[in-house]
Amino acid sequence: MRLVQVTVPAGKRDAVLAALEDEGIDYVVTDETGSREYTAVVHFPLPTEAVGDVLDSLRSVGLSEDAYTVVLNAETVVSRQFDELEERYARDEDSDGDRIAREELVARAEDLAPSRGTYAVLTVVSTVIATAGLLLDSPATVVGSMVIAPLLGPAMSASVGTVVDDDDLFLRGVQLQFVGIALAVVGAAAFAFLVKYTHVVPPGLDVLSLSEVRERLRPDFLSLVVALGAGVAGVYSLMTGVSSALVGVAIAVALIPPAATVGIGLAWGVPTLAVGSGILVAVNVLSINLAALVVLWYSGYRPQKFFDVGEARAALVKRVATLAVAIAVLSAFLGGVTFASFEAAETEQAVDRAIDDVTAQAEYARVSLIDVQFQYERGLVSRQPQSVVVTLGVPPGDEYPDLAGKLATRIEVRTGQDLTVEVRYVQVERAA
Numbered sequence: 001m002r003l004v005q006v007t008v009p010a011g012k013r014d015a016v017l018a019a020l021e022d023e024g025i026d027y028v029v030t031d032e033t034g035s036r037e038y039t040a041v042v043h044f045p046l047p048t049e050a051v052g053d054v055l056d057s058l059r060s061v062g063l064s065e066d067a068y069t070v071v072l073n074a075e076t077v078v079s080r081q082f083d084e085l086e087e088r089y090a091r092d093e094d095s096d097g098d099r100i101a102r103e104e105l106v107a108r109a110e111d112l113a114p115s116r117g118t119y120a121v122l123t124v125v126s127t128v129i130a131t132a133g134l135l136l137d138s139p140a141t142v143v144g145s146m147v148i149a150p151l152l153g154p155a156m157s158a159s160v161g162t163v164v165d166d167d168d169l170f171l172r173g174v175q176l177q178f179v180g181i182a183l184a185v186v187g188a189a190a191f192a193f194l195v196k197y198t199h200v201v202p203p204g205l206d207v208l209s210l211s212e213v214r215e216r217l218r219p220d221f222l223s224l225v226v227a228l229g230a231g232v233a234g235v236y237s238l239m240t241g242v243s244s245a246l247v248g249v250a251i252a253v254a255l256i257p258p259a260a261t262v263g264i265g266l267a268w269g270v271p272t273l274a275v276g277s278g279i280l281v282a283v284n285v286l287s288i289n290l291a292a293l294v295v296l297w298y299s300g301y302r303p304q305k306f307f308d309v310g311e312a313r314a315a316l317v318k319r320v321a322t323l324a325v326a327i328a329v330l331s332a333f334l335g336g337v338t339f340a341s342f343e344a345a346e347t348e349q350a351v352d353r354a355i356d357d358v359t360a361q362a363e364y365a366r367v368s369l370i371d372v373q374f375q376y377e378r379g380l381v382s383r384q385p386q387s388v389v390v391t392l393g394v395p396p397g398d399e400y401p402d403l404a405g406k407l408a409t410r411i412e413v414r415t416g417q418d419l420t421v422e423v424r425y426v427q428v429e430r431a432a
Contacts, residue, residue: 001077001086002046006058007038007068015061020044023054024088026081038068045077047089052101071104099239102164102301108238109160109169112153113176122150123180124187126252130260131188135201137210145260146252151180155231155251155285156238159292162319165303165312177289181259181281188263196267207268216261217273219280220338224331227254227284231291239299254284276333283330290323340384347385347415348374354414355390358406367400368393370426387420393428400425 008016013029020027020042027044046054051071055063100108114122126149133141154176161170195201207213230250237247258280265274293316303312352372359367370393374385390407394400408421 001074002048002051003043003072003074003077004046004051004054005041005043005068005070005072006063007032008040008042009037009062009067010039012062013040016042016058016063019057019061020054023057024081024085025054026079026085045074045079045082047086049099050085050089051104052099055101055103069103071101099299105160105239105301106164106166106169109153109157109173112238113157113172114150114153116176116179119150119154119176119180120183122148123183126150126256127184127187127260127263128191130256131191131263132195134210134212134257134260134264135192135195135205135207137212139212142212142257143249146249146256149248149252149256151177151255152234152248152251154180155288156234156292158289159235159296160238160301162293162316163296163301163303163312165308165315177285181255181285184256184259185262185266185278185281188260189266190263192264192267205268207264207270208273212257213261213264213273216258216280217276218337218341219258219276219283219334220341221331221334223254223280224283224287224327224334227287228291230254230284231288232295234288235292235295239296239301251288254288255281258284276337279330279333283327283334286323286327286330290320290327293320293323344376344384347417350414351385351388351411351419354410355407357414358403358410359392364400364403366395366398367403368428384417385419387422389422389424391424391426394425396427396429 006016017027017029025044025046027042030041030043032038032041055069113119126145126147129145129148130142133139133143133145154173156173158170158173158177161167161173196205208217230247230253233247233250258277261277262274262281265271265277297316302309351374355369355372358364359369369390371389371391373389373391375387375389376385388411392403404421404423407423408419411419411421
């Protein structure tokens with residue numbers, strides 16, 4: 001619930017109070033002596049979802065746009081009239097629950113976008129921590145870096161600026177996002193170069209052997225789902241007035257680790273890693289903004305002036321179309337990776353079936369399968385296995401000279417590919 005305080009211009013007192021009474025709102029009026037332009041200050045409690053409608057009603061009867069209006073959180077309101085008002089809005093099917101007013105939305109978006117100095121420092125620090133976590137192959141450290149990343153505000157500011165036709169807010173959000181991503185990549189690259197050439201990490205480290213790095217080499221369509229979900233969650237946290245701390249982590253999940261991975265790819269001279277992660281960053285940024293724009297407009301947020309709605313709608317359509325086209329183009333890469341992963345999975349399953357076909361034969365009844373490992377090509381999109389290492393357990397003294405050849409032949413039949421097959425034997429003793 002909210003406590004609203006508005007200053008009433010000279011000559012508008014009766015109209016404002018009549019509008020409040022028509023809405024069934026309990027209010028208190030005090031005379032204003034600090035300015036000749038305003039004659040009174042009206043205080044009244046409102047359910048959160050009623051603030052926007054009531055302020056619009058007051059403006060329609062003459063409340064000036066320049067009127068001093070304050071909206072505060074109210075912990076408790078003891079008033080029978082307020083209880084009736086709250087029940088009325090709760091029963092209203094058109095009510096949007098805890099959705100905050102347009103004015104609150106803009107104020108929250110501005111507050112979430114910190115000053116440039118603070119934004120730059122927190123972005124670089126979070127990226128350095130994420131880079132360290134990636135090189136340590138530590139999921140906990142990577143997650144910890146996201147808590148301090150200040151990326152929620154800029155994304156939400158750009159979207160809010162679009163739907164309420166506030167060009168300054170929109171441009172600030174876009175600029176901060178661009179600067180944030182650039183700082184993250186440069187900061188990660190600088191830190192990765194430092195730890196590499198000062199031998200903080202082992203010389204000759206293969207960064208693609210690290211699972212936290214490798215999973216961002218070839219992002220698939222599920223990455224798009226994460227970004228869209230983060231955008232929707234971010235804008236809902238903004239327009240319902242609930243805490244945005246955890247939602248900010250979701251936004252950072254989609255941006256900070258991939259940006260840090262780009263820096264690692266640059267430092268280690270792995271173009272495929274830098275390009276793949278860079279595409280993931282771009283897709284995530286665009287998807288977060290697209291989701292936020294659509295949800296905000298669909299939720300009914302519009303410019304304050306009626307004549308600005310058409311202009312805001314035109315800007316929205318143009319920006320949504322631009323984002324959608326850019327995402328579609330970049331998604332071709334995601335689609336290629338998804339298809340390549342599907343093909344690789346089919347090949348792996350075919351290899352497993354081929355091994356089962358051979359080891360199930362009676363002459364190999366004493367042979368047990370211990371492990372199957374695949375070596376993959378390192379292309380940007382393709383991920384087909386190039387070789388297979390099959391580890392088998394055999395009793396001491398047993399020899400199977402034809403087993404490797406049979407496995408290679410059967411694997412080729414099953415997969416339709418000429419894979420290099422390596423068979424390793426491990427002696428296994430079983431207790432009687």
